[in-house]
Amino acid sequence: MNSLRTRLLISYLSIIVVGVFTLFIAASLISSTFFQADIRSILAEKGNNAASIESLNSAFNNGVRNSLIIAAFASLITALVISLVMSSRLSQPLRALGIAATRIASGKYSERVRAPAIKEMSDLAYCFNQMAETLQENESRRRELIADLAHELRTPLTAIEGHMEGLIDGVLEPTPVTFGIVQREARRLHRLSEELSELSRVESGMLKLNLEKQLPLEVLNEVIAKVSPQFEFKGVRLEIDPAAAKASAIKGDRDRIEQVLINLLSNALRYTEKDGYVKLHANNMSDGVEFKVEDNGGGISQEHLKHVFERFYRADKSRSRGASSGSGIGLTIAKYLIQAQGGDIWIESEPGKGTTVHFSLLRWQ
Numbered sequence: 373m374n375s376l377r378t379r380l381l382i383s384y385l386s387i388i389v390v391g392v393f394t395l396f397i398a399a400s401l402i403s404s405t406f407f408q409a410d411i412r413s414i415l416a417e418k419g420n421n422a423a424s425i426e427s428l429n430s431a432f433n434n435g436v437r438n439s440l441i442i443a444a445f446a447s448l449i450t451a452l453v454i455s456l457v458m459s460s461r462l463s464q465p466l467r468a469l470g471i472a473a474t475r476i477a478s479g480k481y482s483e484r485v486r487a488p489a490i491k492e493m494s495d496l497a498y499c500f501n502q503m504a505e506t507l508q509e510n511e512s513r514r515r516e517l518i519a520d521l522a523h524e525l526r527t528p529l530t531a532i533e534g535h536m537e538g539l540i541d542g543v544l545e546p547t548p549v550t551f552g553i554v555q556r557e558a559r560r561l562h563r564l565s566e567e568l569s570e571l572s573r574v575e576s577g578m579l580k581l582n583l584e585k586q587l588p589l590e591v592l593n594e595v596i597a598k599v600s601p602q603f604e605f606k607g608v609r610l611e612i613d614p615a616a617a618k619a620s621a622i623k624g625d626r627d628r629i630e631q632v633l634i635n636l637l638s639n640a641l642r643y644t645e646k647d648g649y650v651k652l653h654a655n656n657m658s659d660g661v662e663f664k665v666e667d668n669g670g671g672i673s674q675e676h677l678k679h680v681f682e683r684f685y686r687a688d689k690s691r692s693r694g695a696s697s698g699s700g701i702g703l704t705i706a707k708y709l710i711q712a713q714g715g716d717i718w719i720e721s722e723p724g725k726g727t728t729v730h731f732s733l734l735r736w737q
Contacts, residue, residue: 384455388448465493469500481508513682525564528557571701574708581625581712585736588619588654588661591626595633596652599641607646610637616654619661621736624713629733632706632717636665636729639702643727644669660715660734667728672721680719681707706731 465488475483484501487494535554538544573579592612603610633652640650644667653664672680681703710717710731717731 381455381459384458385448385452392448461488462493464488465497469497472500472504476504476507479511481511521564525561528560531557567701567705570705574705574712579708579712581628583623583625583713586622586624586626586629588622588663589616591629591633592616592652592654595630595637598630599634599637602638603641603650606641608641608644609647609649611649611651613651613653616652618656619654620656622661622733623736624715624733625709628709628713632709632731633663633665635702635706639729640665640667640669640727643667657732660732662730662732665729666726668726671723671725671727672719673723677719677721681717 465485468485472483472485481504484504485497487497532554535544535550539546539550544550589612596610596612600610637650637652644650648668651664651666653662653666655662655664707717710733713733715731715733717729719727719729721727
């Protein structure tokens with residue numbers, strides 16, 4: 373009774389039955405009245421014969437009734453066949469959709485449904501297939517994440533374990549170099565843990581922001597002071613565009629803006645070779661300020677460019693497994709942080725020419 377097919381069938385039959393019943397009653401009442409009027413008119417001209425009128429009236433009523441019974445029976449049979457065909461056409465795509473949904477729920481994310489001819493069903497099938505494709509992509513990235521995290525965890529843990537065993541067995545001397553290696557690998561684990569925790573908070577909307585008046589040039593200078601040693605060590609030039617001094621005050625969370633900039637600068641440094649450059653910009657817009665982190669590194673192909681803000685996505689996995697690699701979630705966090713402050717973030721890049729990451733923040737009112 374709750375199935376769409378049954379409900380459609382009952383609704384079709386109910387309409388037909390009511391229509392036929394109404395036709396039967398109306399014909400029985402109205403046709404007799406008109407027939408008697410016509411007969412009286414005829415007999416008035418040729419003489420009134422009550423027996424003839426009654427006989428003709430009875431014959432007419434019987435004929436109309438029999439005709440309506442036959443017509444009603446034929447209508448019901450036709451309606452039944454049409455209802456079965458139509459309800460089957462409507463319910464079959466839904467049954468297929470239900471089967472596909474069950475398979476997807478069991479982990480078979482490659483399942484798809486065929487789009488039927490009915491427009492509404494076709495739209496539903498399209499949306500379902502889009503959802504299934506998204507789930508399949510997310511599952512693929514989840515598996516990649518597990519593999520990447522296993523690698524990220526295994527490398528520092530192996531280094532820490534090896535050095536600690538060497539110290540315990542007396543194979544390694546307890547020198548500052550040995551302790552420095554252990555400390556560096558421990559920090560790597562800590563960084564990964566912090567990024568995963570941060571991603572969880574920003575995606576759940578639990579992140580609290582302290583939106584205050586900020587001066588772009590001050591923010592850029594403070595960020596440069598924090599990251600300059602890494603750039604100097606690699607031999608990459610880091611500078612601020614002089615026009616940043618004219619940028620208007622913005623509304624934002626100082627710590628979160630610096631976090632985004634440091635993440636973008638870390639990415640730029642990672643993929644910019646020695647003697648390259650990274651440049652910071654801050655320019656006024658109609659309703660705010662646009663920040664840019666520009667580098668002349670290797671760049672990103674268009675194939676990967678549209679995915680760079682997706683979590684756990686890495687454009688170049690072969691270059692992302694070194695000790696200085698990121699976890700693939702830094703840009704995802706940056707996107708959430710900028711959007712949470714009312715801004716937007718986007719990226720432009722060309723292989724061999726470098727990458728520029730833009731983000732905007734609202735002007736302080």
